[in-house]
Amino acid sequence: MDAFSQYLASGLSRVDGWLNPVSAAFVGSLGAFQRSQGWTGSCGEIGVHHGKLFLALHLLRDPDRPSFAIDLFEDQHLNSDGSGNGDYGAFMRNIQRWAGRTDDVKIFKGSSLDLDPARVIEACGRSRLFSVDGGHTEACTRNDLEIAEAVSEPYGVTIIDDVFNEFFPEVAMGLQSYVAKGRLRPFAITPNKVMLTDPQFARAYRDWARADFSHRYDKTCVMFGGEVDLYGIRYGSYPGWKQVLRDSSLYPGLKKIKASLAERG
Numbered sequence: 001m002d003a004f005s006q007y008l009a010s011g012l013s014r015v016d017g018w019l020n021p022v023s024a025a026f027v028g029s030l031g032a033f034q035r036s037q038g039w040t041g042s043c044g045e046i047g048v049h050h051g052k053l054f055l056a057l058h059l060l061r062d063p064d065r066p067s068f069a070i071d072l073f074e075d076q077h078l079n080s081d082g083s084g085n086g087d088y089g090a091f092m093r094n095i096q097r098w099a100g101r102t103d104d105v106k107i108f109k110g111s112s113l114d115l116d117p118a119r120v121i122e123a124c125g126r127s128r129l130f131s132v133d134g135g136h137t138e139a140c141t142r143n144d145l146e147i148a149e150a151v152s153e154p155y156g157v158t159i160i161d162d163v164f165n166e167f168f169p170e171v172a173m174g175l176q177s178y179v180a181k182g183r184l185r186p187f188a189i190t191p192n193k194v195m196l197t198d199p200q201f202a203r204a205y206r207d208w209a210r211a212d213f214s215h216r217y218d219k220t221c222v223m224f225g226g227e228v229d230l231y232g233i234r235y236g237s238y239p240g241w242k243q244v245l246r247d248s249s250l251y252p253g254l255k256k257i258k259a260s261l262a263e264r265g
């Protein structure tokens with residue numbers, strides 16, 4: 001089994017963080033598609049926490065290129081919206097455990113708000129897979145999407161987290177304000193992730209996904225004037241009602257309802 005599949009099968013549930021397995025599989029398949037096209041580039045992330053998604057990206061990297069990890073790490077006093085909790089020690093231990101070495105990861109410690117994208121390009125080259133999951137404010141989201149655009153190859157894909165998470169409404173606002181001037185546009189949505197690319201490559205990615213991920217295709221919608229395909233949402237990200245009814249811990253209110261019904265006989 002290759003390192004990525006092994007990580008998906010055994011590592012994903014052991015590394016702390018936020019990544020739905022459907023989204024992880026989608027990213028893996030997308031990375032393989034890029035390789036099949038001869039599209040090279042670095043892989044990395046803003047906002048790595050303990051490395052759950054970062055490891056997937058790192059294991060998909062081109063063999064001769066380091067990947068990049070951008071995070072506040074221990075400077076959590078700068079984490080203005082409290083999203084995640086970077087931890088350099090936990091991150092490095094996970095890289096060592098699931099990738100076998102850590103020397104091919106370039107670390108950029110500090111706020112992405114102060115990061116010059118040229119430093120990432122200089123250290124790792126332009127990117128083909130770039131995840132934006134750092135600060136969840138409007139300003140951070142817009143800033144980080146601008147960095148992703150500046151670092152990406154024309155065919156690069158940017159993956160942004162939490163656009164539809166009602167706990168972080170400013171991420172959606174950040175995407176909206178990025179799109180007013182930015183080049184990248186969404187082409188796919190998977191559980192908790194929106195994938196963006198340059199519009200000239202959207203057709204190629206959508207065709208690939210419709211062929212390779214057809215078993216998870218839900219529907220097509222329109223965002224910012226372009227078609228976007230949804231994968232794995234209907235049964236992927238939220239527990240189905242049957243599951244909620246089976247496991248009342250998923251819905252604390254249900255316990256009370258069950259108890260009061262039992263009282264009434």
Ligand SMILES: C[S@@+](CC[C@H](N)C(=O)[O-])C[C@H]1O[C@@H](n2cnc3c(N)ncnc32)[C@H](O)[C@@H]1O
Nearest residue numbers: 017018047049052053072084086111112134135
């Ligand atoms: C939601 S967590 C990331 C989850 C991670 N992508 C995963 O796969 O589990 C958000 C991360 O962003 C980092 N962060 C928050 N604000 C940041 C900023 N301004 N610059 C860089 N990193 C930031 C936090 O330290 C935290 O590790």
